[in-house]
Amino acid sequence: MSLLDAFDPRETGSSTDGILSNRGRFGILALIAALAVLGPVASAVRPFWLYLLIQILVFALLALSLDFVFGYAGLLSFGHAAMFGTGGYAAALLITHVTANALVVLPAAVLTGVVVAAFIGWFSVRARGIYFAMLTLAFAQIFYVIAFADLPSTLLGVETVTGGDNGIVGLATLETFGLLDLSNRMNYYFLTLGLVALSLLAIVRLANSPFGRVLQGVRENEDRMAFIGYDVRRYKVIGFAISGGFAGLAGGLYVPFQSLAQPQLLNWTLSGELVVMLLLGGLGTLWGPMLGAGVVVLLEEQLSGFAAWEVILGSVFVVVVIFAPRGIAGALVSLWEDPEDAIGNVRDALANYREKVMK
Amino acid sequence: MFVEFSSVLRATMLGVQLGMTLALVAAGLTLIFGMLDVINFAHGSLYMMGAYLGVTVSAQFGSFWLALLIAPLAVGVIGAVIEVFGLRALYGRNPLYHILLTFGLAVMIQGLVVEIWGGQSLRIEAPASLAGTVQLGPVEYPVYWLFVLAISTLLIAAVWLMIDRSDLGILMRASAHDTEMVDALGIDVSKVFTGVFVFGAVLAGVAGVLLGASRSVNPGMGFGVIIETFVIVVIGGLGSFKGAVYAALAVGLVTAYGALIAPSVTDIFLFAMMAVVLMIRPNGLFGATEAA
Numbered sequence: 001m002s003l004l005d006a007f008d009p010r011e012t013g014s015s016t017d018g019i020l021s022n023r024g025r026f027g028i029l030a031l032i033a034a035l036a037v038l039g040p041v042a043s044a045v046r047p048f049w050l051y052l053l054i055q056i057l058v059f060a061l062l063a064l065s066l067d068f069v070f071g072y073a074g075l076l077s078f079g080h081a082a083m084f085g086t087g088g089y090a091a092a093l094l095i096t097h098v099t100a101n102a103l104v105v106l107p108a109a110v111l112t113g114v115v116v117a118a119f120i121g122w123f124s125v126r127a128r129g130i131y132f133a134m135l136t137l138a139f140a141q142i143f144y145v146i147a148f149a150d151l152p153s154t155l156l157g158v159e160t161v162t163g164g165d166n167g168i169v170g171l172a173t174l175e176t177f178g179l180l181d182l183s184n185r186m187n188y189y190f191l192t193l194g195l196v197a198l199s200l201l202a203i204v205r206l207a208n209s210p211f212g213r214v215l216q217g218v219r220e221n222e223d224r225m226a227f228i229g230y231d232v233r234r235y236k237v238i239g240f241a242i243s244g245g246f247a248g249l250a251g252g253l254y255v256p257f258q259s260l261a262q263p264q265l266l267n268w269t270l271s272g273e274l275v276v277m278l279l280l281g282g283l284g285t286l287w288g289p290m291l292g293a294g295v296v297v298l299l300e301e302q303l304s305g306f307a308a309w310e311v312i313l314g315s316v317f318v319v320v321v322i323f324a325p326r327g328i329a330g331a332l333v334s335l336w337e338d339p340e341d342a343i344g345n346v347r348d349a350l351a352n353y354r355e356k357v358m359k
Numbered sequence: 360m361f362v363e364f365s366s367v368l369r370a371t372m373l374g375v376q377l378g379m380t381l382a383l384v385a386a387g388l389t390l391i392f393g394m395l396d397v398i399n400f401a402h403g404s405l406y407m408m409g410a411y412l413g414v415t416v417s418a419q420f421g422s423f424w425l426a427l428l429i430a431p432l433a434v435g436v437i438g439a440v441i442e443v444f445g446l447r448a449l450y451g452r453n454p455l456y457h458i459l460l461t462f463g464l465a466v467m468i469q470g471l472v473v474e475i476w477g478g479q480s481l482r483i484e485a486p487a488s489l490a491g492t493v494q495l496g497p498v499e500y501p502v503y504w505l506f507v508l509a510i511s512t513l514l515i516a517a518v519w520l521m522i523d524r525s526d527l528g529i530l531m532r533a534s535a536h537d538t539e540m541v542d543a544l545g546i547d548v549s550k551v552f553t554g555v556f557v558f559g560a561v562l563a564g565v566a567g568v569l570l571g572a573s574r575s576v577n578p579g580m581g582f583g584v585i586i587e588t589f590v591i592v593v594i595g596g597l598g599s600f601k602g603a604v605y606a607a608l609a610v611g612l613v614t615a616y617g618a619l620i621a622p623s624v625t626d627i628f629l630f631a632m633m634a635v636v637l638m639i640r641p642n643g644l645f646g647a648t649e650a651a
Contacts, residue, residue, distance in 0.1 A: 076455075123634065127641040130398065134593045135637050138630040141586070145630075149623040268586060272400075272462055279459045310470025317463025321456050322448045356448045 032197045039189045056294045057192045058254045063277045063289035065246035068203050071284030073239045074219030078133040078271050079140030080247050083113040085266030087248030092168040092261035102174040106252050113248015114241045121240030125233050144266040167262030174256045199246050215239050282329025323349045365497040370615040376504055378611025379511035383566040385591040385603040387559025393598030394535040394555045396454050400461035403585030404468035405560045409434045409567025410576040411476055413483045423486040431564030438560025442553050472578050483572040507569050590633045596646025
């Protein structure tokens with residue numbers, strides 16, 4: 001298989017007809033309910049855990065948005081940080097200059113994500129596969145440099161817009177006409193959980209809709225879809241824009257929570273980490289990438305106390321990719337289906353590895 | 360905006376020099392892609408290892424020349440370990456996983472570098488024989504930079520001759536073109552693969568030592584250079600050696616001129632150039648056209 005044949009998610013993507021079986025839907029409902037209970041419990045044990053949970057939820061949403069275009073439409077975006085970051089910056093600018101009302105800020109973040117994604121997508125869908133990935137990367141880096149060098153302030157002739165290297169700091173918390181006190185972290189957690197759950201629902205519906213089926217068709221055989229008469233490019237751009245909206249929402253939730261918008265949110269390392277989350281979790285399963293996001297955030301947070309934490313984190317990626325090719329989701333599914341075989345599988349994997357290396 | 364002629368000339372020379380050195384890194388990346396179908400995210404880390412090992416060797420033995428010899432070879436050994444114990448287990452699987460593997464390795468190597476050498480910026484001592492500047496027409500130019508230009512250009516020419524003319528080069532191109540057929544002819548393709556990866560690693564190591572004495576050596580340089588090199592390789596067309604060299608020159612020049620006009624946004628020029636090239640030629644300048 002050649003990499004130039006486009007990144008081919010067929011092998012790894014879900015092959016089932018429905019995106020989620022009824023059992024899967026039930027599982028997700030149960031998970032959301034569990035998270036709703038977990039929040040208060042975690043907060044009671046150690047308040048810091050609640051902070052981690054919010055962080056995980058935000059990145060889970062971001063991973064979900066990427067899985068929608070990558071897993072279902074086969075578009076590997078290496079620039080999803082662009083939508084996340086611009087969504088975040090839009091939120092930060094609104095909060096500093098206009099209003100901190102969540103009903104304004106969050107929709108604006110979504111809209112920014114959609115617009116930026118439509119712009120990047122419109123240019124990028126001309127290329128396919130790895131070249132598409134590199135175009136999205138290029139556009140995202142342009143946004144990064146714009147924020148880093150604070151280009152808007154030079155153009156507008158004002159002192160500062162994006163705050164350059166330091167970013168926009170000391171943001172006020174979101175408010176909702178005084179209905180919900182979002183400076184209370186528990187409330188913020190439930191707001192995030194609710195929005196993530198709604199987004200997941202929306203994406204599952206979208207993926208199962210005729211529109212989602214066309215995207216899947218494009219992934220499987222782009223030329224054939226074009227012959228049938230679908231405007232493939234248009235579908236790709238729209239799919240990309242929708243995904244960008246969810247990424248923007250993630251940014252809009254993340255920035256007020258951190259009370260900071262910095263250029264690092266737009267940098268390619270974040271896009272790269274996101275791809276790692278997807279592959280680590282299990283591509284095209286929607287729940288796998290969310291799990292992957294949780295694992296990566298937890299690992300980074302827990303390991304950062306150690307001296308050589310990057311070495312450990314990198315090793316985890318390496319070991320998972322060699323020994324658990326279908327990601328954590330794949331490993332869990334096979335464990336669920338045949339727990340007794342797990343030891344045998346490990347032995348097989350090791351033998352397989354030895355054989356390949358010794359070749 | 361008025362820029363003096365001599366500074367334009369100087370920027371041109373600097374750009375060509377930077378381009379040729381980046382071509383060393385990009386050549387390895389594009390060869391590895393062309394043959395192994397691997398996008399090597401750890402390639403910038405190999406370049407960084409070259410620089411850091413160069414720092415250590417030159418400090419230990421007080422010789423830049425020894426560093427230029429030993430550090431790239433050591434990087435080659437690291438490359439061999441990565442290929443044999445990492446990538447080999449993944450051939451035949453979705454190439455996406457190579458990204459995850461090499462991304463993990465890049466994170467790992469960055470952590471290791473901070474652990475061993477610390478986070479501060481270091482420098483390789485350029486040899487005393489190459490110190491000072493020479494007057495080239497209106498431009499005063501450091502001797503060391505001329506040396507870097509010369510040695511990079513020589514190496515690139517040598518690599519080109521090897522790929523284009525030698526039996527080894529024919530074997531490499533044949534393996535890239537049709538791995539199964541070469542395998543069927545009784546050649547151990549897996550050894551060719553290891554060889555190509557090690558070769559690419561050594562080239563990156565050389566570039567690391569060369570630029571380590573003129574730019575600073577720091578833990579961020581690996582991730583910094585990989586993006587520059589991706590841009591080069593993509594503009595040139597993935598897998599094309601010729602394309603990588605031309606694109607490296609273009610990127611070097613744009614970087615040097617950009618520093619003259621608007622230093623803080625040079626990167627925008629680079630990415631815009633890549634975007635424009637890809638929109639006109641979706642597979643890069645010299646990329647395979649049949650690729651979907």
